[in-house]
Amino acid sequence: MIEVFSSVDVGVILPIVLITLAQVQAILERDEYLCWFPDPHVHSGKLSIHHIKGKHDSPGNLISVCNGGAHWGKLHNGATAEQKEEWARELAEIAAERTRVARAWGWKFE
Numbered sequence: 001m002i003e004v005f006s007s008v009d010v011g012v013i014l015p016i017v018l019i020t021l022a023q024v025q026a027i028l029e030r031d032e033y034l035c036w037f038p039d040p041h042v043h044s045g046k047l048s049i050h051h052i053k054g055k056h057d058s059p060g061n062l063i064s065v066c067n068g069g070a071h072w073g074k075l076h077n078g079a080t081a082e083q084k085e086e087w088a089r090e091l092a093e094i095a096a097e098r099t100r101v102a103r104a105w106g107w108k109f110e
Contacts (some may be wrong), residue, residue, distance in 0.1 A: 030102045031064040037071035039089040052091045059099040
């Protein structure tokens, strides 16, 4: 079972910027309820929606990652600026490709 957490009980941890439940659901479905952090790992079973760059809520800037200090924590703390930039580039490529494919299948991210 996948657990998705929220500081306001809406299904996902939403640091600083609140995204809608519809956005959360669309991103989780697009990402197949998986963590897309670019390293081999065992899924923690807990997901968070991560803003890749800045705080805009477009599908290409949102991606699901493990929560609980695993990957969400790495993306926000305990990494060098260079590591964060590298991860942001990789995650942006993944999000863009997954969004392109989802839109080709008729998905709408509203």
